[in-house]
Amino acid sequence: MGSYRWIPWSFAGALGVVVMVNGALAYLAVSSSTGLVTEHPFESGNGYNRVLAAAAAQDALGWHGTLAFAAAGAETGDRRRACRPRRAEAHRSRRDRARHPSGRAAARHQPDADRGR
Numbered sequence: 106m107g108s109y110r111w112i113p114w115s116f117a118g119a120l121g122v123v124v125m126v127n128g129a130l131a132y133l134a135v136s137s138s139t140g141l142v143t144e145h146p147f148e149s150g151n152g153y154n155r156v157l158a159a160a161a162a163q164d165a166l167g168w169h170g171t172l173a174f175a176a177a178g179a180e181t182g183d184r185r186r187a188c189r190p191r192r193a194e195a196h197r198s199r200r201d202r203a204r205h206p207s208g209r210a211a212a213r214h215q216p217d218a219d220r221g222r
Contacts, residue, residue, distance in 0.1 A: 170188045171186070172184070
């Protein structure tokens with residue numbers, strides 16, 4: 106009976122290792138970054154259809170704007186702005202220009218036409 110006394114201690118040791126690893130992972134989870142890229146992700150996601158609708162309205166106008174800056178020194182430079190009708194061959198879809206609030210490019214999501222958004 107004396108030779109099997111190590112078995113309960115092995116279970117206790119294994120349980121102790123599991124508790125220590127779980128504690129370490131819980132500490133790392135609480136002390137690391139949350140991964141959020143915006144303060145209000147739910148509200149930003151709800152407004153994404155409005156971003157796509159605004160991009161579609163801008164596409165319908167057919168105008169294209171550019172902004173350029175040419176540095177002429179340490180603190181000086183030349184700003185140039187241009188706004189002109191977009192040429193047909195240079196036209197890109199609104200998916201290429203519309204940006205998600207987190208900074209990702211728009212994927213396959215389009216506003217629901219039957220909801221009137």
